[in-house]
Amino acid sequence: xxxxxxxxxxxxxMLYLMLLPGLAFYAVxxxxxxxxxxxxxxxxxxxxxxxxxxxxxxxxxxxxYFYESPYFTKLLSNTLLISLYKLLWGIPPGILFAILLNxxxxxxxxxVVQTITYLPHFLSWxxxxxxxxxxxxxxxxxxxxWLKENFxxxxxxxxxxxxxxxxxxxxxxxxxxxxxxxIYLAAIAAIDPSLYEAARSDGAxxxxxxxxxxxxxxxxxxxxxxxxxxxxxxxxGFDQIFIMYNVQVYPVADILDTFVFRTGLEQFNFSxxxxxxxxxxxxxxxLVVWANRVARRWGDGIW
Amino acid sequence: xxxxxxxxxxxxxxxxxxxCSALAVLFPLLYVFSVSLTPxxxxxxxxxFTIIPRNITFEAYTAFMxxxxxxxxxxxxxxxxxxxxxxxxxxxxxxxxxxxRKRLPLRGPIMMFLVFTMxxxxxxxxxxxxxxxxxxIDSLWSMxxxxxxxxxxxxxxxxxxxxxxxxxxxxxxxxxAGDLRILAMIVIPLSAPILATVGLFYSxxxxxxxxxxxxxxxxxxxxxxxxxLRGILNTSQMPELDFERVLPTESLQMAAVILSTLPILIxxxxxxxxxxxxxxxxxxxx
Numbered sequence: 261x262x263x264x265x266x267x268x269x270x271x272x273x274m275l276y277l278m279l280l281p282g283l284a285f286y287a288v289x290x291x292x293x294x295x296x297x298x299x300x301x302x303x304x305x306x307x308x309x310x311x312x313x314x315x316x317x318x319x320x321x322x323x324x325y326f327y328e329s330p331y332f333t334k335l336l337s338n339t340l341l342i343s344l345y346k347l348l349w350g351i352p353p354g355i356l357f358a359i360l361l362n363x364x365x366x367x368x369x370x371x372v373v374q375t376i377t378y379l380p381h382f383l384s385w386x387x388x389x390x391x392x393x394x395x396x397x398x399x400x401x402x403x404x405x406w407l408k409e410n411f412x413x414x415x416x417x418x419x420x421x422x423x424x425x426x427x428x429x430x431x432x433x434x435x436x437x438x439x440x441x442x443i444y445l446a447a448i449a450a451i452d453p454s455l456y457e458a459a460r461s462d463g464a465x466x467x468x469x470x471x472x473x474x475x476x477x478x479x480x481x482x483x484x485x486x487x488x489x490x491x492x493x494x495x496x497g498f499d500q501i502f503i504m505y506n507v508q509v510y511p512v513a514d515i516l517d518t519f520v521f522r523t524g525l526e527q528f529n530f531s532x533x534x535x536x537x538x539x540x541x542x543x544x545x546x547l548v549v550w551a552n553r554v555a556r557r558w559g560d561g562i563w
Numbered sequence: 564x565x566x567x568x569x570x571x572x573x574x575x576x577x578x579x580x581x582x583c584s585a586l587a588v589l590f591p592l593l594y595v596f597s598v599s600l601t602p603x604x605x606x607x608x609x610x611x612f613t614i615i616p617r618n619i620t621f622e623a624y625t626a627f628m629x630x631x632x633x634x635x636x637x638x639x640x641x642x643x644x645x646x647x648x649x650x651x652x653x654x655x656x657x658x659x660x661x662x663x664r665k666r667l668p669l670r671g672p673i674m675m676f677l678v679f680t681m682x683x684x685x686x687x688x689x690x691x692x693x694x695x696x697x698x699x700i701d702s703l704w705s706m707x708x709x710x711x712x713x714x715x716x717x718x719x720x721x722x723x724x725x726x727x728x729x730x731x732x733x734x735x736x737x738x739x740a741g742d743l744r745i746l747a748m749i750v751i752p753l754s755a756p757i758l759a760t761v762g763l764f765y766s767x768x769x770x771x772x773x774x775x776x777x778x779x780x781x782x783x784x785x786x787x788x789x790x791x792l793r794g795i796l797n798t799s800q801m802p803e804l805d806f807e808r809v810l811p812t813e814s815l816q817m818a819a820v821i822l823s824t825l826p827i828l829i830x831x832x833x834x835x836x837x838x839x840x841x842x843x844x845x846x847x848x849x
Contacts, residue, residue, distance in 0.1 A: 290684070
């Protein structure tokens with residue numbers, strides 16, 4: 261380290277002082293757990309603590325146990341499927357909504373619609389779950405009361421393995437389609453107006469304008485978001501699933517995160533839970549780095 | 564613009580679809596609200612469908628405000644929202660400002676140190692052990708301190724600070740102001756929009772706090788609103804048990820839903836535009 265760097269550091273001492281509390285936070289609460297993750301390779305014993313617990317024999321035994329257990333394929337496929345369904349069903353509504361909003365000129369109407377559709381983004385999953393109960397619960401839910409009266413049948417939306425994922429994906433779309441449209445609206449706003457002029461003078465109607473100008477103009481943003489979401493494909497939405505699921509639907513709803521929660525904090529198998537968590541974090545790291553590299557090729561990385 | 568017949572039909576469908584999507588969002592909210600104001604017997608009698616309540620009753624609300632965990636949970640949630648947001652903003656600003664100065668030595672390595680945490684984390688259980696080791700288990704601070712800085716919001720704020728004219732900084736330096744004074748007297752007063760936006764994002768996060776409480780707070784007396792609400796809602800998920808007497812009725816449950824959302828519903832229309840700005844800042848520049 262040379263002299264001038266030290267001198268510059270000294271003259272910036274006030275800036276470092278400001279950074280200090282925040283850096284301490286990162287060191288303890290972000291990096292601390294990364295080092296604590298060694299318990300995935302140990303037979304963790306609460307009394308002995310992270311450092312004094314004995315190493316597992318062999319060191320990968322918890323990973324091996326998880327890999328060979330019947331949970332492995334189930335959890336991985338549930339996580340990927342739920343995430344993928346949310347991706348495939350969740351992106352088009354936001355795009356469509358943005359395109360429709362962009363077509364209208366009545367600003368007051370536009371503003372009211374936007375204000376209403378952004379709202380659910382700020383509600384907690386517990387609130388959404390409450391709404392789902394009053395609408396879908398088998399005994400008293402609005403939909404089931406109606407079904408009972410008209411068809412003399414009820415559907416266990418929240419407790420059947422046939423319906424649970426639909427409810428997950430549906431409620432996610434309900435909560436986020438308006439909010440997701442913001443980024444698409446920004447992309448549409450950046451489209452060169454002369455493209456519309458040109459297309460219109462060529463005799464294009466409104467549908468053709470959407471198809472040949474608006475959608476191609478949004479393409480790079482759509483692809484970018486798709487890549488980023490693929491990088492996070494192991495994030496199936498822990499809060500939402502944890503709040504909504506119940507024992508009946510574990511076969512289709514249990515994901516890596518919820519299983520880690522139950523194994524670690526309900527059954528106190530800390531080492532196995534950490535091994536599963538670490539497995540997920542490592543795969544996640546590879547995917548996110550890959551996604552960003554691909555995204556950067558499209559001209560716009562996240563960092 | 565020429566509007567022929569085809570275009571008018573097209574526009575009609577655009578308006579129709581937009582109105583339908585707004586209604587689809589609004590309907591569940593209105594229904595919840597209406598059920599919370601309707602006597603339970605009546606909810607059942609009308610086949611469940613009561614979008615405009617006829618015999619309005621506030622009994623569900625008074626029941627909660629006089630005899631339940633809700634008022635105490637409100638206290639917890641208000642505390643973690645106010646104290647948490649204050650800590651969030653303090654630490655985030657103190658970090659974002661130095662990192663926005665290009666003259667800061669080692670800026671690159673420090674940024675890598677921070678951004679890496681967005682890519683990789685130790686996982687739920689090791690985090691739990693750290694929270695435990697730092698003595699926060701069963702304390703209200705366990706819902707505040709482990710989330711003191713959100714890296715994404717830090718990046719948004721840093722970008723905003725970077726875009727302030729650098730000459731302001733230099734002029735203040737010439738006048739003999741130190742970095743702390745520049746931050747307090749020049750940067751912060753110019754940054755009201757971003758502070759408001761990031762502060763709002765942080766506070767909504769605290770208001771909706773659920774997971775931190777489930778993980779770190781075993782003492783039910785310290786549970787925030789969302790956890791208490793989840794408890795109230797969940798009693799209905801056991802249809803085979805005949806708990807009818809002690810079960811909260813649907814009106815009670817929905818009153819709890821409304822009570823837990825009320826502050827967001829009230830302030831939301833006024834602050835919505837800040838949220839939108841923030842989302843754009845985050846997605847375009849973050």
